[in-house]
Amino acid sequence: MAIKPLALQQGDTVGIVTLGSPLAPETINARVAYLRSMGLNVILGRYAFEENGFLAGTDRQRAEDLMDMFANDSVRLILPSRGGVGVEGILPFLDYSFIRRHPKIVSGYSDITVLLNVLSQLSGIITLHSLLLLDFKPETPPYNFEQFFTATSSNKVPRAIDNPPGKPLVGKVPGSATGTLVGGNLTSFVGSLGTPFEIDTKGKILFLEEVHEPVNTVYRYLLQLSLAGKFKDCVGIIMGECTGCQDAYGQTYEDLIEDYIVPFGKPLIADLATGHGIYKAALPIGALVNMNANNGTITILEPAIRY
Template sequence: MASKPLALQQGDTVGIVTLGSPLAAETINARVAYLRSMGLNVILGRYVYAENGYLAGTDQERAKDLMAMFANPNVRLILPSRGGVGVAGILPYLDYDYIRRNPKIISGYSDITVLLNVLAQFSDIVTLHSLLLIDFKPETPPYNFERFFNATSSIIVPRSINNPPGKPLIGRVPGIVSGPIVGGNLTSLVGSLGTPFEIDTRGKVLFLEEVHEPVNTVYRYVEQLKLAGKFRDCRGIIMGECTGCTEAYGQTYDDLIDDFIVPLGKPLITNLASGHGLYKAAIPIGALANLNAANGTIALLEPAVRY
C-alpha cells in the first residue's frame, strides 16, 4: 500500500512551484491571493516566476524548487502553477528516496501527469490528479473545490469518484476489477514510453484524458499505448473526456472508444470529468480503487491522505 501524505487543514502552508511552462506573474499573484483568501498560507518557490523560453527556468532549477518543497517541514501541499510542457525534464534530478520518506500532497493534471505517476511508482506515494494553481479563482465550479478538499482533507472510506450531477459515468464493457489507479493526460503518458520513467500499468486501473487534439491524433496515441502493452497489462480502463477534441474523417472520440477501446475487452467506464474540462474530479494516483463497469461506479478503497 502506497504511503500517504498528511491531510490538509485550515492554515496549512501551500508551496507553489512552476515545473513546466512559465505562467505570467500577474496570474500567479492573483491565484495566490485567492488561496490565501481560503485560509491557507502560501510560500513561493525560488524559480516560480522564471522564464526560459517555453520553460520556467532550467530543468535543474525546476527540480530544485520541487525538492525544496518536499524538504520544507512547514509545507503540507505542493501545488504546481500549471502544466504546459517540460515536466519530464526534471525527473532525472529528483531524489525519489527522500520524497518517499517525506510525502506531501501534490496535485495537478496536464503535463504534471507524468510527475504524478512517477512519484507514485518510484517514491510509492499517493498523488492527486486534481487542481493546479491556475484553477484557484472565483469562477471555478464549486464541485472542483469540493472534490479537491474532500480528497486532501478527509480519510473517510469507502467513497466514490463521481461526476457532477447531470454527467453520469458510463459503463461500456461490464466487469468488476480492483487495483491502484494510474494515468492522466494521454499525450504526457505516451511521451514517457521508452524512458526509465514510462508508466507501469501492470495490475492497475488505467485512466486517460486528452485535450485539443483531432481524433486521428488521439488514435495514434492510443495505438502507441496498445503496442507498448499498457492496455494488455492493466486490469480496467477509465476513459475521461477529450476536451475540445475535433472530429477527423467523420469519426468522433466516442467512435474511437467504440472501435479501439471496447474491443480490448477490459472493464471500461467512460465520461469521467477530470483534467482539462470544466469539471475536475479528484483522482488519487496510486490509491486502490474498485471499478464496477456493470453499474458505472468507481469506489476508492483507501484515502489519499492520513492524519
C-alpha cells in the same frame, strides 16, 4: 503499502512551483491571493516566475524548486502553477528516496500527471490528479473545490467518485475490477514510453484523458500505448473527456473508444469528468480503487492522506 502524506488543514502552508511551462506573474499572484483568502498560507518557489522560452527555468531549476518544497517541513501541499510541457525534464534530477521519507500532497493534471505517476511508482506516495494553482479562482465550479478538499482532508473510505449532476458515468464494457489507479494525460504518457519513467499499468486501473488534439492524433497515441502493452497489462480502463478535441475524417472521440478501446474486453467506464474539462474529479494516483462498469461506479477504497 502506499505512503500517505499528512492531511491539509486550515492555515497549512502550500508551496507553489512551476514545473513545466511558465505562467504569467499576474496570474500566479491572483491565484495565490485567492488561496490565501481560503485560509491557507502560501510560499513561492525561487523559480516560480522564471521564463526560459516555453519552459519556466531550466530543468535543474524546476527540479530544485520541487525538492525544496519536499524538504520544507512547513509545506503540507505542493501545488504546481500549471502543466504545459517540460515536466518530464525534471524527473532525472529528483531524489525519490528523499521524497519517500518526506511525503507531501502533490496535486495537478495535464503534463503534471507524468510526475504524479512517477512519484507513485518510484517514491511510493499517493498523489492527486486534481487542481492546479491555475484553478484557484472565484469562477471555479464548487464541485471542483469539494472534490479537492475532500480528497486532501478526509480519510473516510469508501468514497464514490461521482460526476456532476447531469453527467453520468457510462459503462461501456461490463465487469468489475479492483486495482491501483494510474493515469492522466494521454500525451504525457506517450512521451515517457521507452524511458525509465514510463507508466506501469500491470494489474492496475488505467485512467486517460486528453485535450485539444484531433481525433486522428488521439488514435495514434492510443495505438502507441497499445503497442507498448499498456492496455494488455491493465485490469480496467477509465476514459475521461477529450476536451476541445476535433473530429477528423468523420470520426469522433467516442468512435475511438468504441473501435479501439472496447475490443480489449477490459471493464470500461467512459465520460469521467476530470482533467482539462470544466469539472475536475479528484483521483488518488497510487491508491486502491474499484471500478464497476455494470452500474457505472468508481469507488476509492484507500484514502489519499493520513492524520
